[in-house]
Amino acid sequence: MIDQLLEGNKIFQENEYKNNKDFYRNLVLGQNPKILWLGCSDSRVTPERITGVNAGDIFVHRNIGNIVPTHDWNFATVTEYAINYLKITDIVVCGHSQCGAIRALDQDIDDAYLSLWINNARAAKETIDSMEKPAVTEEERKERSCKIEKENIKLQIRHLKEYPLVKKAIKSGSIKIHGLYYNLYDGTLTEILD
Ligand SMILES: [Zn+2]
Secondary structure: OHHHHHHHHHHHHHHHHHHOHHHHHHHHHOOOOOEEEEEEOOOOOOHHHHHOOOOOOEEEEEEOOOOOOOOOHHHHHHHHHHHHOOOOOEEEEEEEOOOHHHHHOOOOOOOOOHHHHHHHHHHHHHHHHHHOOOOOOHHHHHHHHHHHHHHHHHHHHHHHHHOHHHHHHHHOOOOEEEEEEEEOOOOEEEEEOO
């Protein structure tokens, strides 16, 4: 497996890097991304590829379920650095279809950390289940998952707005927050409005 990665890098270096040497050399001087991307770790949802942006364009934090935890130093540090030093102007919370974290909300899992982590998204499932009648058909189940995935984006944006430094940045008008949903069925990215 590692050979495949190294071989891929060789191709990247000999083609993409060499053909755009000035661009990549310029990145040595520093980064100036304007967007902080908070997305799911899912291997199928690759932020740069699905948005067509370049290296240096987005500052990325990914975790299982595109969650904005309220007590997490890793997340808080990424956000603090992005706001205070990179001076990003926009934060994106991106969820997606077929999200394993959302599916896991319906399962009894006894892994030590997964079950605790996804509790950060449980309110999204409860909101949808309180509004909808139980899904029976395969189509209804798919629709329900999609609704929970989208509700989870809104929930995590609410969590994000609870962070004092985010609250302050929104108040001063220096950042805007957006929800995005990536659909694996057709590759589209749509805006989720609150
Ligand atoms: Zn996911």
